[in-house]
Amino acid sequence: MSVLQSSSPNGLSKKLRFSPQRVVLRALLLGASLLVVPGDLIAQVDGQAVYDQWCAGCHGEDGAGAGPAANTMLPRPRDFTLALYQVRTTSSGELPTDADILKVINEGMPGTAMPGWEEVLTEAERLALVDYLKTFSRFFQGDPPTPLDFGRATSGGEDAIARGEEVYQSVECWRCHGQEGRGDGESAPTLNDDTGFPIFAADLTENWRFNGGGEVEEIYRVLRTGLDGTPMATFSDIVDAGVITNEDLWSLAHYVRSLSPEEEPSVEEVVTAQLLTDTPLPQTVEDVVWEEAERFYVPLSGQIVVQPRWFNPRVDAVWVQAVHDGQELALLVSWGDPSESPDTLWTDFGGQVVTTMGSDDEGAATGSGTADQLVVQFPQQLSEGQERPYFLQGDTRNPTYTWTWQSDIAGAFESIARGMGTAARQPDSEQHVRATAQHADGQWKVLFVRPLDTGSAEDLALTAGQAVPMAFQAWDGDNGESGSQGAVSTWYFLVLGQPTPVAVYVAPPVALALTLLFGLLVVRQAQVGSGMWREPDATARAKRAAKRKQLAGMGVGVIWLGMAFGSYQNSRAGWEAGHADLGFWWAIIGGLLAIAGLGALIGTWIHTRTSK
Amino acid sequence: MGALKSVFRLLGAPFRPISSVMGRFLNTPFRQATAVLLFSYVLIEVGIPFIPPVFGMPSAPIPNTVVLEYLIIAIVGILLWVSDNEQRWSEFKQPIHDILVQPDRRVARGALFVIVPALVAAQTYFSAQPDISAPPSFRAIHPAPPSSITFQGEQMVLDGLENPLRSAGSLEEHYETGKQVYYQNCLACHGDGLQGRGHYAPAFNPAPLSFQDAGTIAMLTESFVFWRIAKGGPGLPNEGAPWNSAMPAWENFLTADEIWSVIIFLYEQTGHDPRTWEVEGEEH
Numbered sequence: 086m087s088v089l090q091s092s093s094p095n096g097l098s099k100k101l102r103f104s105p106q107r108v109v110l111r112a113l114l115l116g117a118s119l120l121v122v123p124g125d126l127i128a129q130v131d132g133q134a135v136y137d138q139w140c141a142g143c144h145g146e147d148g149a150g151a152g153p154a155a156n157t158m159l160p161r162p163r164d165f166t167l168a169l170y171q172v173r174t175t176s177s178g179e180l181p182t183d184a185d186i187l188k189v190i191n192e193g194m195p196g197t198a199m200p201g202w203e204e205v206l207t208e209a210e211r212l213a214l215v216d217y218l219k220t221f222s223r224f225f226q227g228d229p230p231t232p233l234d235f236g237r238a239t240s241g242g243e244d245a246i247a248r249g250e251e252v253y254q255s256v257e258c259w260r261c262h263g264q265e266g267r268g269d270g271e272s273a274p275t276l277n278d279d280t281g282f283p284i285f286a287a288d289l290t291e292n293w294r295f296n297g298g299g300e301v302e303e304i305y306r307v308l309r310t311g312l313d314g315t316p317m318a319t320f321s322d323i324v325d326a327g328v329i330t331n332e333d334l335w336s337l338a339h340y341v342r343s344l345s346p347e348e349e350p351s352v353e354e355v356v357t358a359q360l361l362t363d364t365p366l367p368q369t370v371e372d373v374v375w376e377e378a379e380r381f382y383v384p385l386s387g388q389i390v391v392q393p394r395w396f397n398p399r400v401d402a403v404w405v406q407a408v409h410d411g412q413e414l415a416l417l418v419s420w421g422d423p424s425e426s427p428d429t430l431w432t433d434f435g436g437q438v439v440t441t442m443g444s445d446d447e448g449a450a451t452g453s454g455t456a457d458q459l460v461v462q463f464p465q466q467l468s469e470g471q472e473r474p475y476f477l478q479g480d481t482r483n484p485t486y487t488w489t490w491q492s493d494i495a496g497a498f499e500s501i502a503r504g505m506g507t508a509a510r511q512p513d514s515e516q517h518v519r520a521t522a523q524h525a526d527g528q529w530k531v532l533f534v535r536p537l538d539t540g541s542a543e544d545l546a547l548t549a550g551q552a553v554p555m556a557f558q559a560w561d562g563d564n565g566e567s568g569s570q571g572a573v574s575t576w577y578f579l580v581l582g583q584p585t586p587v588a589v590y591v592a593p594p595v596a597l598a599l600t601l602l603f604g605l606l607v608v609r610q611a612q613v614g615s616g617m618w619r620e621p622d623a624t625a626r627a628k629r630a631a632k633r634k635q636l637a638g639m640g641v642g643v644i645w646l647g648m649a650f651g652s653y654q655n656s657r658a659g660w661e662a663g664h665a666d667l668g669f670w671w672a673i674i675g676g677l678l679a680i681a682g683l684g685a686l687i688g689t690w691i692h693t694r695t696s697k
Numbered sequence: 698m699g700a701l702k703s704v705f706r707l708l709g710a711p712f713r714p715i716s717s718v719m720g721r722f723l724n725t726p727f728r729q730a731t732a733v734l735l736f737s738y739v740l741i742e743v744g745i746p747f748i749p750p751v752f753g754m755p756s757a758p759i760p761n762t763v764v765l766e767y768l769i770i771a772i773v774g775i776l777l778w779v780s781d782n783e784q785r786w787s788e789f790k791q792p793i794h795d796i797l798v799q800p801d802r803r804v805a806r807g808a809l810f811v812i813v814p815a816l817v818a819a820q821t822y823f824s825a826q827p828d829i830s831a832p833p834s835f836r837a838i839h840p841a842p843p844s845s846i847t848f849q850g851e852q853m854v855l856d857g858l859e860n861p862l863r864s865a866g867s868l869e870e871h872y873e874t875g876k877q878v879y880y881q882n883c884l885a886c887h888g889d890g891l892q893g894r895g896h897y898a899p900a901f902n903p904a905p906l907s908f909q910d911a912g913t914i915a916m917l918t919e920s921f922v923f924w925r926i927a928k929g930g931p932g933l934p935n936e937g938a939p940w941n942s943a944m945p946a947w948e949n950f951l952t953a954d955e956i957w958s959v960i961i962f963l964y965e966q967t968g969h970d971p972r973t974w975e976v977e978g979e980e981h
Contacts, residue, residue, distance in 0.1 A: 138966070142880035142889060154880035154889075198885070198896040205890040205909075354831045354902065386900035389885060390930075390945040396885065471834055473940040475931065483940070552832050575902050575941050578831045588825040597818040604810055611797040 132217030135210045143198065148221035150280075157396040158198045159441055161282055168222035169279060169314035172297050174232035177311040177319035180224055182232050186215045196287075196294030233309060233321075238302055239335040241342075249340025252333045256320065258341075261286035266344045269423035269527025274434040279314045283437040285399075287317075288421050288527075292345035294401070299345065305338035350382035356555065358407035358414060360582040362661045366410045367417075370523045370530040375417055378406040383557055385572035390477055391505050393446035397438060398572035399561035403459075409537065409581050411662030414547055416533045416579075418459060418557070425524040426492055426562030427454040439565035453565035456493040459531055460508075460558040463487070463545045463579075465501060473554045476575045478502035486545050488518045490531050492562070496520050497533060499544065505569050515541055537581070549583035549662070584658025587671075590651030594644060631696060638689030645682030649675045726789040730775045737771040738764075754911065836903065839917065840937040842924050849948050857974050858920035862957045875962025878955050886943065891967055901943045908967050915969040919960050922971070926956050 137146060143162040145152040150164035163170070170181040172189050190211050193201035202211060219225035239245060253259065261276065263269035266289030273286040292299030297307040311319035324331050359378060367374040383405055387398040403420040424431045435453025443449075464474050465486040472483070479485035481503045489508065490497040497520030500508035517539040522531045537547040547553060555578065560571035652675030659667035723729050741764050746756045779789040796802045796809070845854045862871045880889075886905040888895035893907035908914050914922055924932070930942025947956060964971055 139889065142876060142884070152880060153877045154884050157881065157885060198889075200888055200890055200894060200896075202890065204892065352899070352902075355829055357829050384900040386897035386943075387885065389897070390943060392949065471832065471938070472935065475940050476943070480931070550827060574900055575943060580829045582829070583827055586825065586827060589822065592825045593818040593822040596821040597814045600814040600817045601810065604813065608797050608806065611794065615794075615798050617798060 130207075130209045130213035132213035132215075135206065135214050136217050139202070139206065140214070148218070154198075156441075156443065159282065159397045159438065160197055160278065160284060161280065162199070164280060165218050165221035167279070167314070168224040171312040171314060173310050173313065174235070174306065175230045175310065176233060176321065177313060180230045182230055183215050184232075186218060187211060190214055192298075194296050195298065196291075196296055235302070235306060235309060236331070238305065239332055239339070241301065241339040245336045245339040246343045248333065249336035249338070249343075252329055252337040253340055256323065256329065256337075258337075261316065262289050263423070263527045265526035265528070266290055266341070267421045267423065267527030273423055274431045276316050276434075277437075278316070282441055283434055284315055285423075289341050289344045290421065291401070292342060293349035299342070301335075301338045301342045304341050305335055308334050308338060350380075352384060353381055355552065355578045355580050356381045356405050356407055358409045358416075358579060358581045360549070360584065360658075360662065361408050361410045362584075362658065366408065366413055366415050366534070367532070368415075368534070369521060370417060370532045374408060374415075375406055378408055378417075381405045381577075383574050383577060385557065385559060385574050388477070388505070388558075388569055388571055388573045391569050393444055393449040393568070393570055395442075395566060395570035395572075396444075397442045397564070398559075399564035399566065400559035400572045403557050403559060403574075405557070407579060409547075409549075411537075411549070411664070413534055413536050414581065416461065417530060418461065418533070419528060419530045420459075420559060421527055422457060422524075422529050422561050423527045424561075424563045426457040428563055429454075431563035435563045435565045442565075448568070450565045450567060450570055453563055455560075455562035455567040456491045457529065457562050458492070458558075458560040458567075458571070459490045459529070461488045461533060462502075462556040462558065464554050465543070465545060467545070467551070467553065473576055475504075476556055477505045477573065478508065478558075480504050486543070488520070488533055488535075490520050490522060490533070492522070492524075492529075497531075501543065511543060515543060517541070517544060547579075547581055549581040552578040552580050555579040584662055585654060587651045587655045590654060591648055594647055598640070598644070631693075635689055635693050638685055638692070642682045642685035642689065645678050645685060647682075649678035649682055651675075652678060725792065726779050726785050727792045730779055730789065733775055734768075734771060738768060741767045834938065835936070836938040837936040839921070840934050842921050846924055846928065846932075848927055848953060855920045855924055858918075858923070859974070860919040860923075860957050860960060860971075862954065862961060868961065871958040871961045872965050874955065875958035875960070876966075878951065878959040879962050882947070882950065883959070891963070903938075903941065905943075908963050908969070911969075914963055914967070914971065917972055918974060919957075919964075919971045922960050922963070923956055926951075926959070927953075 136144075141152055143152045143154045143158070144150050144165065145155070145162075148165035150162040152162065155162050168180060170185065170189075172194070173179065173181040173185045175181060175185070189199070190206075191201055191203050193199045206214070258266075259270050260272045261268070261270040263273070263286070268286040268288045270286060276284050276286060278284045287295060292304075295304070295307075296312060297303050307317065308320045309324075310321070311317055320329075320334055320337075323329055324334055357379065361374070364374060381404065382402060384402045385398060385400055387395045389396060400420050400422060403418050406417040406419075408415050432454050439450050439453055460478075462478065463486050465479070465484045474480065474483040474485045478487065479502050484501050484503045487500045487502055487508055488497050489500060497518050499511045499516055499518050501511065502508040518533055518535040520531055520533050522529065524530075537549075539546070545553065554576045556576050557574045558571055560566040566572075652671045656668045656671035656675055659665075659669075659671055723732055741759065745759055749756045778785075780786045796805050842855055844856045845852060847853070862868075879887075884895055885897045886895045886901065887893050887908065888898065888905075891908040892910075893905040895905065898905050906913050925944070927946065927948040929944040929946035930939050931946050933939035933942060951959075960971075963969075
């Protein structure tokens with residue numbers, strides 16, 4: 086019972102109607118959870134108390150989806166009074182089963198603000214919630230719904246995916262989701278949910294954000310049941326009507342799954358720019374180099390730090406790729422954006438978004454239709470310590486140096502910023518960054534190219550091997566984004582790859598040889614010590630000495646040749662990175678080593694021949 | 698089975714069914730020492746991460762440096778034990794000496810000559826590769842607070858400061874006000890579970906603070922929490938890495954009462970108690 090007392094230190098818990106039950110339950114469950122939770126204990130949990138404490142902030146105490154946080158979210162929190170549930174195992178238009186509701190409470194709704202509750206609420210609390218949610222609508226008073234039988238998933242593979250793509254075309258998924266699945270279809274700008282709010286067609290290349298879950302079985306379930314309350318319809322009816330087969334629908338699920346990466350991308354703190362030695366630096370977004378270069382995933386969030394804030398960013402992440410050739414850096418940034426803003430087809434949609442997200446913040450946007458924008462941000466100067474400029478375009482003391490690309494201006498420009506929205510464009514004579522952009526199938530690709538060292542003290546110089554802080558900001562003009570109302574990231578690091586140092590080739594053989602030598606010495610010492618070595622006679626000794634000389638000569642020769650190879654590698658890398666002096670000196674060293682190594686080998690060979 | 702037999706023979710042990718292996722195999726100090734070392738490694742690497750969940754705390758893998766440190770302690774202990782008496786010490790050394798000297802251990806000796814230098818070479822190869830990791834970051838999560846701050850233009854002494862709302866008005870009302878403030882402003886990052894897992898959290902490094910964690914508000918005074926909310930990331934001293942914190946300076950958005958009420962909400966919702974100031978004179 087000590088748990089009970091210490092949990093209500095201020096006497097407040099006793100006044101709040103929910104707390105005592107919760108505390109008692111927690112205390113009891115703590116003891117009982119290792120055994121079995123008795124059924125009557127579950128019955129004691131007050132679902133309403135749990136709901137009021139943890140759910141009402143978004144869904145509202147009356148369950149109508151209009152809690153205090155609701156207008157910072159799009160899609161809006163579920164309105165339980167309508168009994169419209171997206172994630173179901175039942176036919177479109179039917180109620181969800183208890184298990185369906187529990188699944189969403191447990192796992193949350195990916196891509197929305199709804200989190201999973203398994204770690205915060207006990208199982209008894211979550212079960213009590215399911216019962217309480219159903220009291221918001223009298224539809225649940227009737228018979229419980231029966232779940233559909235989904236059967237087993239068909240096997241995937243290339244054939245299923247190819248068939249799925251045909252189905253994608255024939256049942257016109259592209260009308261909303263677009264040809265490449267990025268939610269840029271012709272109908273996308275006209276979509277509203279059943280409560281009248283604007284809704285985006287899902288970007289099918291990001292399955293970790295699918296409302297109903299991103300695996301094949303879950304996609305198939307959504308295709309069968311639809312996402313009720315949204316424009317995502319059920320496809321059960323056209324299967325029933327014989328337009329496509331059930332297997333076709335599974336193939337479609339396999340195809341949709343194949344549009345996303347196999348695993349949800351992980352976030353790496355360091356973006357590496359590979360050193361190109363054989364290929365020229367890419368000058369277009371379509372260069373084949375980009376098919377090979379590693380892609381780094383950078384998630385973005387709404388800018389909610391300085392006024393006016395923005396709670397509904399369209400760009401949820403950018404993909405970054407970088408290469409350099411020792412002279413220039415090429416940085417390719419790609420991200421999903423259904424429109425090439427300003428696009429009049431999207432003007433109304435963006436207007437609705439701005440109205441829906443209506444902000445009281447000073448200077449908040451009142452309409453949409455500005456340009457799309459991307460900012461790549463660096464510190465203006467690298468600090469000796471770990472200090473960096475403030476991640477939102479720096480401050481007066483510590484400015485940032487930025488590359489800005491806009492969809493309504495060709496190329497990109499460099500600026501110095503001392504705080505969000507204070508970017509001052511550098512004079513034309515000081516502009517060094519070039520940019521080319523392409524918008525296709527709901528995706529922007531912007532390629533920035535800049536000399537590593539521009540020769541200007543104002544611009545950050547990039548050096549191979551050095552970690553340079555880098556951050557990203559993105560705006561979708563057709564989503565009503567401009568100024569401080571956009572999507573932002575915190576700091577990452579850009580590291581330019583450098584030629585493989587000679588130590589990589591030299592150190593391991595040396596370490597190997599030394600370890601071997603040491604081992605031989607130890608063994609010999611032990612064997613001599615235990616009297617296992619007889620004193621050899623003179624001929625045997627001479628023979629052994631000759632053998633030793635031969636081995637030493639060959640060993641030295643091989644090691645020198647190995648070092649010559651390492652020098653050759655360094656020389657080549659030096660030339661290709663534009664350091665002719667380095668290349669030259671390594672070539673000289675390599676040459677001398679090669680001659681010495683060959684000399685040692687040939688000398689040993691001749692010596693062995695003659696002494697025989 | 699044949700392969701297993703030869704492995705055992707290589708180690709100098711007769712091959713027997715598992716049941717008798719434990720007793721028979723661990724019959725020399727060297728094998729016992731090896732077994733203890735292996736057992737401690739498994740215990741440290743796999744066993745320790747199971748401990749925090751027993752006390753309801755999240756688990757995490759053990760850093761390699763810590764594993765190394767524990768293993769060194771284990772090795773020192775083992776060496777003390779084997780060298781404790783003369784006979785055990787010489788028995789312990791025997792198999793090592795045998796493998797170096799005995800003609801019937803030639804295969805094992807040869808294997809060691811291949812394996813050890815190869816491992817050393819591989820290790821050298823990987824450590825000679827250029828390092829492309831991020832520079833180390835030294836960030837104090839709870840840096841020392843100032844003794845006073847300027848809040849919205851007015852001087853505010855933090856030392857000894859209590860939450861004024863705890864002695865004024867209805868706590869239930871303050872909780873409700875705080876809840877409104879939290880859901881409208883804090884939720885997107887710190888999340889409705891108060892675990893720092895809001896829908897914007899994945900974009901931020903460092904990640905938003907979890908208030909459920911026993912190492913955050915549970916060990917701070919309310920005045921410290923007020924300072925952090927009011928001044929946010931930009932108000933951190935340099936050791937707190939102010940340039941990377943996405944925490945806004947909430948004095949630009951909220952009144953003092955709104956901040957004090959959201960603090961009440963944080964403690965009530967998580968069930969934590971704030972740390973309190975020692976009252977001067979109480980000890981006398």
